[in-house]
Amino acid sequence: MEILESIDALKKALVPIRRRGETLALVPTMGHLHEGHLQLVRTARQWADRVIVSLYVNPFQFGPAEDFSSYPRTPEADAAALRRENVDGLFLPATEELYPRPPEAMTFVEVPVLSETLCGSFRPGHFRGVATVVLKLFHLVEPDVAVFGEKDFQQLVVIKRLVEDLHLPIQIVGVPTVREADGLARSSRNSYLSPIERPLAGALFAALNEAASALERGLIAGDEIASKGQKVLESKGFEVDYFAIRRLDDLGTPGPLERRLVILVAARLGRTRLIDNLIVQRD
Numbered sequence: 001m002e003i004l005e006s007i008d009a010l011k012k013a014l015v016p017i018r019r020r021g022e023t024l025a026l027v028p029t030m031g032h033l034h035e036g037h038l039q040l041v042r043t044a045r046q047w048a049d050r051v052i053v054s055l056y057v058n059p060f061q062f063g064p065a066e067d068f069s070s071y072p073r074t075p076e077a078d079a080a081a082l083r084r085e086n087v088d089g090l091f092l093p094a095t096e097e098l099y100p101r102p103p104e105a106m107t108f109v110e111v112p113v114l115s116e117t118l119c120g121s122f123r124p125g126h127f128r129g130v131a132t133v134v135l136k137l138f139h140l141v142e143p144d145v146a147v148f149g150e151k152d153f154q155q156l157v158v159i160k161r162l163v164e165d166l167h168l169p170i171q172i173v174g175v176p177t178v179r180e181a182d183g184l185a186r187s188s189r190n191s192y193l194s195p196i197e198r199p200l201a202g203a204l205f206a207a208l209n210e211a212a213s214a215l216e217r218g219l220i221a222g223d224e225i226a227s228k229g230q231k232v233l234e235s236k237g238f239e240v241d242y243f244a245i246r247r248l249d250d251l252g253t254p255g256p257l258e259r260r261l262v263i264l265v266a267a268r269l270g271r272t273r274l275i276d277n278l279i280v281q282r283d
Protein backbone atom coordinates (compact mmCIF):
# COMPACT_ATOMS: atom_id res chain seq x y z
CA MET A 1 0.00 0.00 0.00
CA GLU A 2 1.40 3.38 -1.00
CA ILE A 3 1.23 6.16 1.58
CA LEU A 4 0.41 9.34 -0.31
CA GLU A 5 1.09 12.42 1.79
CA SER A 6 0.79 15.09 -0.87
CA ILE A 7 -1.35 15.88 -3.89
CA ASP A 8 1.73 15.40 -6.03
CA ALA A 9 2.34 11.89 -4.63
CA LEU A 10 -1.33 11.06 -5.21
CA LYS A 11 -1.25 12.27 -8.81
CA LYS A 12 1.91 10.25 -9.51
CA ALA A 13 0.32 7.10 -8.06
CA LEU A 14 -2.76 7.57 -10.23
CA VAL A 15 -0.84 7.70 -13.53
CA PRO A 16 -0.06 3.95 -13.88
CA ILE A 17 -3.56 3.02 -12.70
CA ARG A 18 -5.11 5.14 -15.43
CA ARG A 19 -2.52 4.08 -18.02
CA ARG A 20 -3.46 0.45 -17.44
CA GLY A 21 -7.13 1.39 -17.88
CA GLU A 22 -8.00 0.17 -14.40
CA THR A 23 -11.05 1.43 -12.54
CA LEU A 24 -10.64 3.22 -9.25
CA ALA A 25 -12.73 3.42 -6.09
CA LEU A 26 -12.33 6.01 -3.34
CA VAL A 27 -13.29 5.47 0.30
CA PRO A 28 -13.18 8.83 2.11
CA THR A 29 -12.71 8.50 5.89
CA MET A 30 -11.69 10.49 8.93
CA GLY A 31 -9.74 7.55 10.32
CA HIS A 32 -9.94 5.68 13.63
CA LEU A 33 -11.08 2.86 11.41
CA HIS A 34 -13.44 0.13 12.58
CA GLU A 35 -15.27 -2.78 11.01
CA GLY A 36 -17.76 -0.40 9.36
CA HIS A 37 -14.94 1.31 7.43
CA LEU A 38 -13.41 -2.05 6.49
CA GLN A 39 -16.76 -3.05 5.05
CA LEU A 40 -16.64 0.09 2.88
CA VAL A 41 -13.18 -0.94 1.68
CA ARG A 42 -14.33 -4.47 0.86
CA THR A 43 -17.31 -3.10 -1.04
CA ALA A 44 -15.02 -0.70 -2.92
CA ARG A 45 -12.90 -3.67 -3.94
CA GLN A 46 -15.97 -5.33 -5.51
CA TRP A 47 -16.65 -2.22 -7.58
CA ALA A 48 -13.19 -1.36 -8.92
CA ASP A 49 -9.74 -2.72 -9.73
CA ARG A 50 -7.94 -0.33 -7.38
CA VAL A 51 -8.94 1.16 -4.04
CA ILE A 52 -7.72 4.40 -2.52
CA VAL A 53 -8.70 5.34 1.04
CA SER A 54 -8.41 8.94 2.15
CA LEU A 55 -7.87 9.76 5.79
CA TYR A 56 -8.41 13.37 6.78
CA VAL A 57 -10.12 14.86 9.83
CA ASN A 58 -11.75 17.78 8.06
CA PRO A 59 -11.85 20.84 10.34
CA PHE A 60 -14.52 22.56 8.25
CA GLN A 61 -17.25 20.07 9.07
CA PHE A 62 -16.92 20.58 12.84
CA GLY A 63 -18.68 23.41 14.65
CA PRO A 64 -16.66 25.64 17.02
CA ALA A 65 -17.93 23.77 20.12
CA GLU A 66 -17.58 20.29 18.57
CA ASP A 67 -14.99 17.56 18.93
CA PHE A 68 -12.46 18.41 16.18
CA SER A 69 -9.48 18.54 18.55
CA SER A 70 -10.48 15.45 20.53
CA TYR A 71 -11.59 13.38 17.50
CA PRO A 72 -9.71 10.05 17.83
CA ARG A 73 -6.63 9.88 15.61
CA THR A 74 -4.95 6.47 15.18
CA PRO A 75 -3.05 6.71 11.87
CA GLU A 76 -0.64 3.80 12.47
CA ALA A 77 -3.38 1.33 13.40
CA ASP A 78 -5.47 2.61 10.47
CA ALA A 79 -2.64 2.08 7.99
CA ALA A 80 -2.03 -1.44 9.33
CA ALA A 81 -5.72 -2.34 8.99
CA LEU A 82 -5.82 -1.01 5.42
CA ARG A 83 -2.68 -2.93 4.49
CA ARG A 84 -4.39 -6.12 5.68
CA GLU A 85 -7.28 -5.25 3.33
CA ASN A 86 -4.86 -4.86 0.40
CA VAL A 87 -5.77 -1.25 -0.17
CA ASP A 88 -3.67 0.22 -2.99
CA GLY A 89 -3.16 3.74 -1.67
CA LEU A 90 -3.74 5.71 1.52
CA PHE A 91 -4.12 9.43 0.82
CA LEU A 92 -3.27 11.61 3.83
CA PRO A 93 -3.74 15.16 2.60
CA ALA A 94 -2.26 18.07 4.54
CA THR A 95 -4.55 20.95 5.53
CA GLU A 96 -2.21 23.55 3.94
CA GLU A 97 -2.53 21.79 0.59
CA LEU A 98 -6.22 20.98 0.76
CA TYR A 99 -7.20 24.45 1.98
CA PRO A 100 -4.55 26.84 0.67
CA ARG A 101 -6.47 30.00 1.63
CA PRO A 102 -7.59 31.50 4.92
CA PRO A 103 -11.18 30.55 5.84
CA GLU A 104 -12.64 33.91 4.82
CA ALA A 105 -11.22 33.51 1.29
CA MET A 106 -12.06 29.83 0.78
CA THR A 107 -14.35 28.43 -1.87
CA PHE A 108 -17.09 26.25 -0.40
CA VAL A 109 -19.83 24.23 -2.03
CA GLU A 110 -23.37 24.11 -0.64
CA VAL A 111 -26.13 21.56 -1.14
CA PRO A 112 -29.10 23.61 0.01
CA VAL A 113 -32.28 22.30 1.68
CA LEU A 114 -30.91 18.77 2.23
CA SER A 115 -28.07 20.26 4.28
CA GLU A 116 -30.30 22.34 6.50
CA THR A 117 -32.65 19.70 7.87
CA LEU A 118 -32.09 17.01 10.56
CA CYS A 119 -28.37 17.06 11.56
CA GLY A 120 -27.92 20.23 9.49
CA SER A 121 -30.21 22.21 11.78
CA PHE A 122 -28.22 21.12 14.86
CA ARG A 123 -24.81 21.37 13.19
CA PRO A 124 -24.91 24.51 11.02
CA GLY A 125 -22.24 24.41 8.30
CA HIS A 126 -21.55 20.70 8.81
CA PHE A 127 -22.75 19.52 5.41
CA ARG A 128 -21.16 22.50 3.67
CA GLY A 129 -17.88 21.27 5.14
CA VAL A 130 -18.57 17.66 4.14
CA ALA A 131 -19.67 18.57 0.59
CA THR A 132 -16.61 20.80 0.12
CA VAL A 133 -14.02 18.27 1.27
CA VAL A 134 -15.69 15.42 -0.61
CA LEU A 135 -15.79 17.48 -3.81
CA LYS A 136 -12.08 18.31 -3.38
CA LEU A 137 -11.27 14.62 -2.87
CA PHE A 138 -13.34 13.69 -5.92
CA HIS A 139 -11.44 16.20 -8.08
CA LEU A 140 -8.07 15.08 -6.77
CA VAL A 141 -8.61 11.32 -6.97
CA GLU A 142 -11.07 11.27 -9.92
CA PRO A 143 -12.53 7.93 -8.86
CA ASP A 144 -15.06 5.97 -10.90
CA VAL A 145 -16.81 4.93 -7.69
CA ALA A 146 -16.93 6.37 -4.18
CA VAL A 147 -18.17 4.40 -1.21
CA PHE A 148 -19.92 5.78 1.90
CA GLY A 149 -21.68 4.22 4.87
CA GLU A 150 -25.47 4.32 5.19
CA LYS A 151 -24.94 5.05 8.87
CA ASP A 152 -24.43 8.70 7.92
CA PHE A 153 -27.58 8.55 5.84
CA GLN A 154 -28.10 12.28 5.43
CA GLN A 155 -24.47 12.65 4.36
CA LEU A 156 -25.01 9.96 1.72
CA VAL A 157 -28.10 11.75 0.37
CA VAL A 158 -26.24 15.10 0.32
CA ILE A 159 -23.30 13.57 -1.57
CA LYS A 160 -25.57 11.87 -4.10
CA ARG A 161 -27.24 15.23 -4.73
CA LEU A 162 -23.86 16.96 -5.05
CA VAL A 163 -22.77 14.43 -7.67
CA GLU A 164 -26.06 14.70 -9.55
CA ASP A 165 -26.21 18.49 -9.53
CA LEU A 166 -22.58 18.98 -10.55
CA HIS A 167 -22.72 16.19 -13.18
CA LEU A 168 -19.77 14.38 -11.66
CA PRO A 169 -19.02 11.08 -13.45
CA ILE A 170 -18.80 9.15 -10.17
CA GLN A 171 -20.98 6.31 -8.99
CA ILE A 172 -21.89 6.69 -5.32
CA VAL A 173 -22.31 3.41 -3.47
CA GLY A 174 -23.93 3.20 -0.02
CA VAL A 175 -23.02 0.35 2.33
CA PRO A 176 -25.37 -0.95 5.06
CA THR A 177 -24.44 -0.09 8.64
CA VAL A 178 -22.26 -2.52 10.56
CA ARG A 179 -23.56 -3.04 14.11
CA GLU A 180 -22.38 -4.34 17.47
CA ALA A 181 -24.19 -7.36 18.98
CA ASP A 182 -26.73 -5.08 20.72
CA GLY A 183 -27.42 -3.17 17.52
CA LEU A 184 -25.29 -0.09 18.22
CA ALA A 185 -24.03 1.23 14.89
CA ARG A 186 -20.24 1.09 14.60
CA SER A 187 -18.83 4.61 14.79
CA SER A 188 -15.48 6.19 15.61
CA ARG A 189 -17.31 8.28 18.22
CA ASN A 190 -18.48 5.17 20.15
CA SER A 191 -15.08 5.32 21.87
CA TYR A 192 -16.36 8.39 23.77
CA LEU A 193 -19.01 6.29 25.57
CA SER A 194 -18.22 5.56 29.22
CA PRO A 195 -18.55 1.97 30.57
CA ILE A 196 -21.85 3.05 32.14
CA GLU A 197 -23.18 4.64 28.95
CA ARG A 198 -22.12 1.90 26.53
CA PRO A 199 -24.75 -0.70 27.61
CA LEU A 200 -27.46 1.96 27.29
CA ALA A 201 -26.51 2.90 23.74
CA GLY A 202 -28.19 -0.17 22.17
CA ALA A 203 -31.53 1.47 23.01
CA LEU A 204 -31.12 3.68 19.96
CA PHE A 205 -31.39 0.77 17.52
CA ALA A 206 -34.16 -0.83 19.60
CA ALA A 207 -36.18 2.41 19.35
CA LEU A 208 -35.65 2.50 15.58
CA ASN A 209 -36.85 -1.09 15.27
CA GLU A 210 -39.87 -0.37 17.40
CA ALA A 211 -40.75 2.60 15.18
CA ALA A 212 -40.17 0.54 12.01
CA SER A 213 -42.57 -2.19 13.08
CA ALA A 214 -45.20 0.42 14.06
CA LEU A 215 -44.79 2.00 10.59
CA GLU A 216 -45.10 -1.39 8.91
CA ARG A 217 -48.29 -2.15 10.88
CA GLY A 218 -49.58 1.26 9.74
CA LEU A 219 -51.93 1.67 12.70
CA ILE A 220 -50.77 5.07 13.91
CA ALA A 221 -49.47 8.17 12.15
CA GLY A 222 -45.77 8.74 11.53
CA ASP A 223 -45.69 11.81 13.80
CA GLU A 224 -47.02 9.80 16.71
CA ILE A 225 -44.51 7.01 16.07
CA ALA A 226 -41.64 9.51 15.99
CA SER A 227 -42.66 11.28 19.18
CA LYS A 228 -43.07 7.93 20.92
CA GLY A 229 -39.54 6.95 19.84
CA GLN A 230 -38.20 10.24 21.16
CA LYS A 231 -39.96 9.79 24.53
CA VAL A 232 -38.66 6.24 24.95
CA LEU A 233 -35.10 7.44 24.40
CA GLU A 234 -35.53 10.41 26.74
CA SER A 235 -36.82 8.05 29.42
CA LYS A 236 -33.55 6.11 29.08
CA GLY A 237 -31.40 9.20 29.59
CA PHE A 238 -30.79 10.32 25.98
CA GLU A 239 -31.02 13.96 25.00
CA VAL A 240 -32.70 13.67 21.61
CA ASP A 241 -31.93 16.15 18.80
CA TYR A 242 -34.48 14.53 16.49
CA PHE A 243 -36.35 11.31 15.88
CA ALA A 244 -37.87 11.67 12.42
CA ILE A 245 -39.54 9.69 9.66
CA ARG A 246 -38.63 10.96 6.21
CA ARG A 247 -38.85 10.04 2.54
CA LEU A 248 -35.95 7.75 1.63
CA ASP A 249 -34.79 9.54 -1.49
CA ASP A 250 -34.82 13.22 -0.52
CA LEU A 251 -35.45 13.26 3.25
CA GLY A 252 -38.65 15.26 2.66
CA THR A 253 -41.73 14.94 4.87
CA PRO A 254 -43.59 11.83 3.69
CA GLY A 255 -47.25 11.69 2.76
CA PRO A 256 -49.39 8.98 4.41
CA LEU A 257 -49.04 6.63 1.40
CA GLU A 258 -45.28 6.97 1.01
CA ARG A 259 -43.66 3.55 0.81
CA ARG A 260 -39.93 4.29 0.77
CA LEU A 261 -39.10 5.69 4.19
CA VAL A 262 -36.17 6.15 6.51
CA ILE A 263 -36.33 6.67 10.25
CA LEU A 264 -33.47 8.84 11.48
CA VAL A 265 -32.34 9.63 14.98
CA ALA A 266 -29.66 11.79 16.59
CA ALA A 267 -29.32 11.75 20.35
CA ARG A 268 -26.72 12.50 22.97
CA LEU A 269 -25.72 10.15 25.73
CA GLY A 270 -23.52 12.20 28.04
CA ARG A 271 -21.01 13.95 25.76
CA THR A 272 -21.42 11.47 22.90
CA ARG A 273 -23.69 12.40 20.02
CA LEU A 274 -24.92 9.25 18.30
CA ILE A 275 -26.77 9.03 14.99
CA ASP A 276 -28.50 6.07 13.42
CA ASN A 277 -31.24 5.23 10.95
CA LEU A 278 -33.34 2.42 9.60
CA ILE A 279 -34.80 2.08 6.12
CA VAL A 280 -38.44 0.96 5.91
CA GLN A 281 -39.96 -0.08 2.59
CA ARG A 282 -43.71 -0.62 2.89
CA ASP A 283 -45.45 -2.92 0.35
Ligand code: PAF
Nearest residue numbers: 028029030058130133152
Ligand atom coordinates in the same frame (compact mmCIF):
# COMPACT_ATOMS: atom_id res chain seq x y z
O1 PAF B 1 -18.06 10.26 6.97
C1 PAF B 1 -16.94 10.76 7.18
O2 PAF B 1 -16.05 10.16 7.75
C2 PAF B 1 -16.67 12.19 6.71
O3 PAF B 1 -17.78 13.00 6.85
C3 PAF B 1 -16.11 12.26 5.27
C4 PAF B 1 -17.10 11.73 4.26
C5 PAF B 1 -14.82 11.46 5.19
C6 PAF B 1 -15.79 13.70 4.91
O4 PAF B 1 -14.87 14.27 5.78
